[in-house]
Each structure stands twice: as structure tokens, then as C-alpha cells.
Amino acid sequence: MSTLASGRILSIDLFRGLTILVMVFVNELAGISDIPGWMKHVAADADTMTFVDLVFPAFLFIVGMSIPFAVQARLNKGDNAWGVFRHGLVRAFGLIVIGFYMVNSIGGYDESAMPISIHLWTFCMYLSVLLVWCSLPKGWSHSQQWLVRAVGIAGLIALWWLFQGPQNSGMTPQWWGILGLIGWAYLFALIAYLLVGQRPLLLSLIALGFIALFALFQPFEGQSGLLGWFAQENRNHTHTAMVLAGTLMSLLCFHADYPKRQMNLGIYIVVSAALAYISCQLWPISKIWATPSWALLSVFFCSLLFALFYQLIEVKRHTAMVKAFEPAANNPLLIYILPYIIAAGLGSLGLTLRPEFLSSGIPGMLWSLLFALAMMVLVTLLNRIGIRLKL
Template structure:
């Protein structure tokens, strides 16, 4: 029998919607010149972070907060743990595959050897992704739905074949991309949750254990063999810890066995703050390296943000604000890739998405704000047409 709060959790919706909106904003802002340093990602060895470096961790945190409710929904439908895992595995693989294709569309190709331009290749890739993973009308027959999915899968296969890298290498692993990293972290956190269950203390210990894997494998960076591979993928450990930190937050705030929720929130903030401070004495702060100090600082800031949202929505009942962020909250994957689809479509026609006059300074910053808001409007219109993307 589940002990989790039922129904929509508006504070989580707000956190998710705001996070994905800011993510679209900072992604567009990354192409703007002459902006303040605090609006950019910092260098790997800078030993500091900006709000931009907090966006990805916030999304990982939100992914973790959703895990208990997603598992509960599957169990309520009659799934056992193995079926829940298989469903999660399919979702994770979807994110990993999309991330892999996105990374190769950005770099690692030989444009002079490609049969089609890379913008056109990229646009066709996203169309194939939509065909594979978009929501289809329930009135369609199973055969028709499978046909649409098959066309998308065939499209991805053809694009794999058409891709040309340097020295005829084809598509290669460079890194997993943001979506791929989310996919791996989600998968590891889901496995941990299914093994541990709704036990906050154990979830917290497992999260700290994943943090501890970072310094354990760091000395093997650049080496061959299994230990070298673990070191190469060391970022996944701290990313998984951030997902599990979100899972822990959900249990402390929405598991009815723990009614002292303000106390739980307060303890969470204090303990995460202490751990973040201690970690900063041991490791430099680096998003690129995904160091434990960056992860724990991000968890601390996410806990502060969520505590604010919890107070506003769950306690004070200021729920009207959620309407503003509802499109992004309900369609995070679609609104995330929409800018890439539009840019690739225009690029295949030889056009640019951003006007040159708005590519630097204050005009560029204002453009980035307007662009993010326009993506909210566009995803709302697409939803009304029945276009949704959900793994």
C-alpha cells in the first residue's frame, strides 16, 4: 500500500516548469557574446559556479523527485518491480539514444563527405525522434501506431548510415549529451530506489555512496580497462547522487509516514549545506568535471528553492503561478528540443534562427528571454494540436 501523497504535486510542477524554461533561456544565451560572466558556464578549473551551472543539477533533482510518484503509478496499474524496471529502462535508453544522436549532430562529423548537409541531417533526426517517441492519437489502430514508430526507427537507422565522421569513422561516442547523462543517472537512481524502497535514510546513504565513487575512481582517469572506464564515466556517479537527492526530498515532503515536513525540510537544508561546505574543502567546484563539491552545492541550492516553492504552493496555496509554467512542466522533453528542431530546419534552408543584431550584449539577452517565452507559447499550441513528446 502506497504512503505517498496522491494527485498532482504543484510545487514539483512549478520547479520542473521553471527549470526547463531557464534551461531553454541559458541554452540560447550560450550563443550570445559580450554578456556578464555570471550568465555563462564557468571554466572547468574555475573552482566556482554560476546560476547557469545550477540548471542541469536542478533538472536532475526534479527527475529524482518524480521517481517515487512514477513508480507508485506503475505499481497501482499492477506492475511488479521487474516490470517497473523494464519500463524505466526503455525510458532511459530513449534519452541515451537521443542524446547520442544530438552530440553527433553538433560535432564529430565531416561535412564535406556527408551526402546531405548537417542541418538537414539534424532536422531529419529530430523528425525521426518525434515519430518514435511522440504521443499518437488513441483512436489510431495498433498497426498504424506501430507503422509510425517503424518509420521513425528506420529514419534513425538511415541517418546512422548517412553520417560521415573524420576518416570514415561514422557516428562515434564523444559524450552522452545532456539527455544521455540524464538517462544514465535516472536509470541508476531508479535501480537504487527499487532495491531500497521508500526508506529515506537508506536513500540518503546510497546518494552519499555515489558521491564517494567519484574520488574512488578519479585516480584511474585516462587508464584502460574497467577501472579506466568507470573513471571516464565518473560524472554519472555525482549525477546519480543528485537524482537520488531529489528522490529523498520527495519522500521527506510527500510520504505520509513523515508528517513533520517543515522539520524534514529544515534538516535537509542544514545537512546538505554542511556537506556542501565540507566538500568544498576537499574538491574544486566544477560542473564540467561533475565534482562532489559542485553536486552537493547544487543539492543545497535546489533544496532551498524547493522549500520556497513548497511553502508558496503546498502551504500558502498560491497556485495560480503554476499556470504560467504549465506548458514547460508538462512537456519538458519537447520544449527542450524544440529550439534545436527550429534551428536545424532553418539551417537546412540556409537561414539563421537568431538575427545578427541580437547576437551580443543587452539585445542578445533580451532575445534569449523572448525566445524562451516564445517556446512556451509554441509548445502550448503544439499540445492543442495533440503533439507531445514523452518517453
């Protein structure tokens, strides 16, 4: 039985579309020099954060907001809990694999020992990713679709074999990359949701439990053995807490049994503010270290932003603005990797996209904004010819 609103939730679409647009903007901005400090990621030990450090947690939050609706949709189609988990596991695995390849395309390679340039290797990697995970025409037979997927998988295997790291090492998970981190956090949060269901109190306790796990394993950082490994992967705990925070927000705002939604939003904001304040007394604010203070501050800011979008879209019904962000909202993965595909393709030809005079100061900032908007236009055009990338 459906307990959540059906159809697309426009306030979530607006939040997702705006977040992914800003993500493309700040990714391009990272290559611009001579810009204000508040437009950059801060150092790991700075004990502060900028709006740039909020983009990734906002996406984690939105991933969590989507979980209840995705689970309900699959259950309504006849899936059982095991089928939902299996589908989620495949999605998470795809994100982790893509993140793993992306990380190795950025660093940890020895280009002189590889038979092709790293730009060409990266371009072929993204082409293989598209073949494996892009949407294919509905009229294609099952065998035709699997042939395309098989070519993509073969491409990824061949690229794994061609890759050379320092001292003849291969590809390594130096870190999981943004997509990989999202994949792990999504998987853990999905398991929690499938275990406890639509129970806000239990989900809250589990989210706080992941924060507690961070504190538990933090003293073992840098040590060897199993405890040291858990400490090394400690970021996954706070990331999962942020995903679950988004899941909780969806239940409070769109579950049929919780009608006092604006009051729920207010309580959520107050509680998240209190938890953020307490955590800031215990840990420094650090996106790089993924500290609980950074995570809970991010949850607080995300709740404020979503409250604004909820008021505008769900209460005041100002829905026209959602149309502008629809391409990014419907295709977050494609629009995220498009800049990397373009950069790799041009790089394999010895070219760069951004002219040198647009690589600093105000011209660079304007370039980054126009580039992000151009990616939205491009993904719209790709959608019209049937190219989509969804896990």
C-alpha cells in the same frame, strides 16, 4: 498501498517548469556575446559556479523527485517491480539514444563526406525522434501506431548509416549529451529506489555511496582498461547522487509516514549545506568535471529553491502561478528539443533565426528571454493539436 500524495504535485510542477524555461533561456544565451560572466558556464578549472551551472543539476534533482510518484502510479496500475524497471529501462534507453544522436549532430562530423548537409541530417534526426516517441491519437490502431514508430526507427538507422566522422569514422559517444546523462543517472537511481524502497536513510547512504565512487575512480582518470573507463564515466556517479537527492526530498515532503515536513525540509537544507561545505574542502567546484562539491552545492541550492516553492504552493496555496509554467512542466523533453529542431530546419534552408544585431549584449539577453517564452507558447499550441513528446 499508496504512501505518497496522489495527483499532480504543484510545487514540483512549478520547479520543473521554471527549470526547463531557464534551461531554454541559457541554451539560447550561450550564443550571445558580450554578456556578464555570471550568465555563462564557467571554465572547468574555475573552482566556482554560476546560476547557469545550476540548471542541469536542478533538472536531475527534479527527475529524482518524480521517481517515487511514477513508481507508485505504475504499482497502483498493477505492475510489479520488474515491470516498473522494464518501463524505466525503456525510458532511459530513449533518453540515451536521443542524447547520442544530438551529440553527433553538434560535433564530430565531416560534413564534406556526407551526402546531405549536417543541418538537414539534424532536422531529419529530430523528425525521426518525434515519430518514435511522440504521443499518437488514441483512436489509432496498434498497427498504425507501430507503423509510425517503425518509420521513425528506420529513419534513425538510415541517418546512422549516412553519418560520416573524421577519417571515415561513424557516430561515437564523444559524451552522452545532456539527455543521455539524465538517462544514465535516472536508470541508476531507479534501480536503487526499487532495491531499497521508501527508506530515506538507505537512500541517503546510497547517494553518498555514489559520491564515494567518484572519489574511488578519480585517481584512474586518463588510464586505459576497466578502471580507466569507470573514471571516464565518473560523472554518472555524481549525477546519480543528485537524482537520489531529489528522490529523498520527495519522500521527506510527501510520504504519509513523515508528517513533519517543514522540519524535514529544514534538516535537509542544513545537512546538505554541511556536506557541500565539507566537499568544497576536498574537491574544486566544476560542472564540467561533475565534482562532488559542485553536486552537493547544487543539491543545497535546489533544496533552498524547493523549500520556497513548497512554502508558496503547498503551505500558502498560491497555486495560480503554476499555470504559467504548466506547458514546460508537462512537456520538458519537447520544449527542450524545439529550439534545436527550429535551428536545424532553418539551417537546412540556409537561414538563421536570430538576427546579427540581437547576438550580443542587452539585445541578445532580451532576445534569449523572449525566445524562451516563445517556446512555451509554441509548445502549448503543439499540445492543443495533440503533439507531445514523452518517454
